[in-house]
Amino acid sequence: MKYPKALEELIASFKKFPGIGPKTAERLALHVLLGADQEDVKSLSSNLLKALEEVHPCKNCGILTDQDLCFVCKDYTRTKQLMILENNKDMISIEATGQYHGRYHILNGVISALNGVGPDDINLGSLKQRIKDEGITEVIISTNPTLDGEMTAYYINNLLKDELEVYRIGYGLPAGTNIEYANETTLIKALEGKRKM
Amino acid sequence: MKYPKALEELIASFKKFPGIGPKTAERLALHVLLGADQEDVKSLSSNLLKALEEVHPCKNCGILTDQDLCFVCKDYTRTKQLMILENNKDMISIEATGQYHGRYHILNGVISALNGVGPDDINLGSLKQRIKDEGITEVIISTNPTLDGEMTAYYINNLLKDELEVYRIGYGLPAGTNIEYANETTLIKALEGKRKM
Numbered sequence: 340m341k342y343p344k345a346l347e348e349l350i351a352s353f354k355k356f357p358g359i360g361p362k363t364a365e366r367l368a369l370h371v372l373l374g375a376d377q378e379d380v381k382s383l384s385s386n387l388l389k390a391l392e393e394v395h396p397c398k399n400c401g402i403l404t405d406q407d408l409c410f411v412c413k414d415y416t417r418t419k420q421l422m423i424l425e426n427n428k429d430m431i432s433i434e435a436t437g438q439y440h441g442r443y444h445i446l447n448g449v450i451s452a453l454n455g456v457g458p459d460d461i462n463l464g465s466l467k468q469r470i471k472d473e474g475i476t477e478v479i480i481s482t483n484p485t486l487d488g489e490m491t492a493y494y495i496n497n498l499l500k501d502e503l504e505v506y507r508i509g510y511g512l513p514a515g516t517n518i519e520y521a522n523e524t525t526l527i528k529a530l531e532g533k534r535k536m
Numbered sequence: 537m538k539y540p541k542a543l544e545e546l547i548a549s550f551k552k553f554p555g556i557g558p559k560t561a562e563r564l565a566l567h568v569l570l571g572a573d574q575e576d577v578k579s580l581s582s583n584l585l586k587a588l589e590e591v592h593p594c595k596n597c598g599i600l601t602d603q604d605l606c607f608v609c610k611d612y613t614r615t616k617q618l619m620i621l622e623n624n625k626d627m628i629s630i631e632a633t634g635q636y637h638g639r640y641h642i643l644n645g646v647i648s649a650l651n652g653v654g655p656d657d658i659n660l661g662s663l664k665q666r667i668k669d670e671g672i673t674e675v676i677i678s679t680n681p682t683l684d685g686e687m688t689a690y691y692i693n694n695l696l697k698d699e700l701e702v703y704r705i706g707y708g709l710p711a712g713t714n715i716e717y718a719n720e721t722t723l724i725k726a727l728e729g730k731r732k733m
Contacts (some may be wrong), residue, residue, distance in 0.1 A: 341628070345583070345590040352580035356564055357571065367553055371584060372600060373644055374554065384547035384584040386542070387568060387577050393542040394569055403569060406539035411552055417544055427566060431538065444704060502638035 345517050346372065398468065401445030401462045417442050419476045423466075423495060425449050425483055433481070436526045439480075440481055440495040444469070450494055451487040458494060466495075470503065481508040484519050497536045504531040563624075596666065598642030598659045600624050614639050616671065616673045620663075620692060622646050622680060630678070641666070646679060647688040655691060663692075678705040681725075719727065
């Protein structure tokens with residue numbers, strides 16, 4: 340015997356999320372039925388669909404947006420610098436420092452031999468054209484200082500180094516961690532310490 | 537700046553779950569938009585509503601069911617024993633042993649002075665009447681051996697002890713562990729619960 344079918348199906352749905360194991364999925368599903376405010380559950384249900392419908396990567400840079408262009412791409416005061424990041428969370432962290440005023444290009448992924456992710460699988464196809472169209476004068480590659488992040492930086496540097504100045508974010512970052520978890524001061528130091536690739 | 541509104545709302549919805557902090561909520565919400573199969577997200581959305589609609593505690597015993605009475609309450613072969621448990625997960629664990637053939641009464645909670653949960657806040661109202669109606673001859677209180685679980689067991693024992701045999705589930709050493717690592721309370725309880733070989 341296990342739970343009623345609808346409950347088992349809910350557990351299975353939660354289990355599809357990365358980092359949600361069987362025990363956590365069971366706990367979440369039981370909370371839906373026994374602990375949660377029914378209105379909160381209905382909100383989650385509709386917010387899932389609403390987010391799917393309304394939010395998508397900016398067609399220019401990859402930042403998640405509910406508009407055609409994201410808030411950065413619509414901001415004419417941004418400098419001609421372009422920061423390349425692995426994901427949206429990293430962009431939020433960089434923006435929070437208030438020290439960077441350029442544009443972004445979000446890869447939404449990273450080149451990874453181990454996971455079989457190649458250059459064509461991440462948001463790189465439009466990069467060269469974009470740099471030309473927008474008159475970008477400087478690229479700062481801020482992929483994470485991990486094996487995959489470094490390989491991706493190396494690949495992008497090779498792609499761009501003949502056309503403009505390419506920088507790597509400064510090594511104020513402790514190796515092996517993620518930008519998302521770095522504190523603001525570390526991020527500011529890293530920005531100051533950018534170096535030519 | 538933060539994320540688009542629909543994404544922020546989805547993060548907020550995830551954050552309402554116990555054990556889901558801001559970072560995890562953000563990770564789950566971003567997965568919905570950037571990693572997940574859209575069909576899986578739609579399934580989660582509809583499974584949440586379906587579970588709310590179809591699944592509820594059995595009106596007799598508190599076991600989650602999509603019927604009027606749960607699989608145990610409909611089972612006429614069950615003995616006249618009644619095991620009192622804190623929650624549905626504990627029932628699943630007891631059933632998995634295959635060694636208990638009685639009925640259940642699920643409290644869906646536990647009396648807790650610290651959390652302001654009183655006897656009226658858990659599934660106790662119908663207990664005495666149920667014992668009479670079903671001709672229960674023996675009650676086994678299997679709340680958890682925690683402060684709140686013990687208090688709840690003590691309260692229920694006082695409620696029922698004049699009417700029938702009330703047992704507490706056995707205490708002692710968990711199988712497969714070492715005495716060296718058991719805490720004092722466990723060892724004292726194990727000594728109290730010694731039995732003839």
